Amino acid sequence: MNQRILITGAGGYIGTTLVPLLLESGNNVIAVDTFWFGRDLLPTHPLLHCVTQDSRTLPESLMVGVDTVIDLAALSNDPCGEAFSDATWAINHVARVRTARLAKKAGVSRYLLASSCSVYGYHNEILDENSPTAPLTVYAKACVETERETRQLSDDAFAVTCLRFATLFGRSPRMRLDLVVNSMCYGAWKHGEITVNGGGTQIRPLLHVSDAARALVAVMQGNLETIRDEVFNVGSSSQNMSINDIAKMICAFYRVTKGSEIVVHHSGPQDMRSYSVNFDKISTALRWKPIAEWQDSLEEINEFLNVYAEGNTLRYYTLDWYMQKNCVDLALGSIKNTTPIASI
Numbered sequence: 001m002n003q004r005i006l007i008t009g010a011g012g013y014i015g016t017t018l019v020p021l022l023l024e025s026g027n028n029v030i031a032v033d034t035f036w037f038g039r040d041l042l043p044t045h046p047l048l049h050c051v052t053q054d055s056r057t058l059p060e061s062l063m064v065g066v067d068t069v070i071d072l073a074a075l076s077n078d079p080c081g082e083a084f085s086d087a088t089w090a091i092n093h094v095a096r097v098r099t100a101r102l103a104k105k106a107g108v109s110r111y112l113l114a115s116s117c118s119v120y121g122y123h124n125e126i127l128d129e130n131s132p133t134a135p136l137t138v139y140a141k142a143c144v145e146t147e148r149e150t151r152q153l154s155d156d157a158f159a160v161t162c163l164r165f166a167t168l169f170g171r172s173p174r175m176r177l178d179l180v181v182n183s184m185c186y187g188a189w190k191h192g193e194i195t196v197n198g199g200g201t202q203i204r205p206l207l208h209v210s211d212a213a214r215a216l217v218a219v220m221q222g223n224l225e226t227i228r229d230e231v232f233n234v235g236s237s238s239q240n241m242s243i244n245d246i247a248k249m250i251c252a253f254y255r256v257t258k259g260s261e262i263v264v265h266h267s268g269p270q271d272m273r274s275y276s277v278n279f280d281k282i283s284t285a286l287r288w289k290p291i292a293e294w295q296d297s298l299e300e301i302n303e304f305l306n307v308y309a310e311g312n313t314l315r316y317y318t319l320d321w322y323m324q325k326n327c328v329d330l331a332l333g334s335i336k337n338t339t340p341i342a343s344i
Helices: 015-024 078-083 085-105 138-151 180-191 209-221 243-258 280-286 295-308 318-324 328-332
Strands: 004-008 028-033 048-052 068-071 110-116 122-127 159-165 167-169 193-197 203-208 230-234 240-242 263-267 274-277
Touching: 004 015, 004 085, 015 028, 015 209, 068 085, 068 209, 078 085, 078 138, 078 318, 085 110, 085 138, 110 138, 110 209, 138 159, 159 209, 167 180, 167 209, 180 193, 180 243, 180 295, 193 243, 203 209, 203 243, 203 274, 209 230, 209 280, 230 280, 240 243, 243 263, 243 295
Parallel strands: 004 028, 004 068, 028 048, 068 110, 110 159, 122 274, 159 230, 167 203, 193 263
Antiparallel strands: 203 240
């Protein structure tokens, strides 16, 4: 079913992968972002309308005639959340709740919230959607509160769905090298070494960015009774990995690719964020499963590095990009056209 879809944070890591997918299926897309990382990351298309706009001042008029809102606008990782805590609450929580309320008021039928498995914090057991959340960072705490407040808006006419994504990896038009798999690949490719932060025994579930986009489409197309006021973990149980094991497999790949040994360094205190996650619910409810295995995606990341990473890589590091651009307004949480909607 073709829809009219509004996506906040459309210029980000997931957004620039999701938008072409929706356009290919004949959907009309309103892509909202400040495009801090560049408008050129999205295609030119007759069904695509790009709006340069801060999510904190999103006008209700953009919601008119929209079937689904996919809310991706957020400061996108823990380092950004800690560096810009006030802005994280303003953008990741207050603005997204406001967006959901505007959508409901305008008669939008579906609101999809991009959340994170990081809400689980630290647990030894395998976690499902009914497991208690224990957020340890500003980013994760904002996700928990936004889930809670947006789900309260669900009713027969307005279906809210929260997707808790596993740790993302893989190639995207808005490429990021500050994600664990992508970052380790860059270290091995550039320097012949990998830095493991936080001990390495911590567990992360992994998810390719294209599978994250596919999951959003699956929810968007799902039966309303199946998705209304629901939370879905999005990932693969087979890809719950320790950071040390990820590093070992990337070392093995680059040992062959580069023809030389890759050194692993450990740095910093133990990372208390560790969680293994069960993903059966989304598979059962929506018949969705990820396609990409993370080990098979190392080649595509390596191909990106060979073409794009010889020069200045600043654009691929979210926090460094903000710092370099002197985003004082972002840190203060003020609203100006020059302030980016940081996109997941």
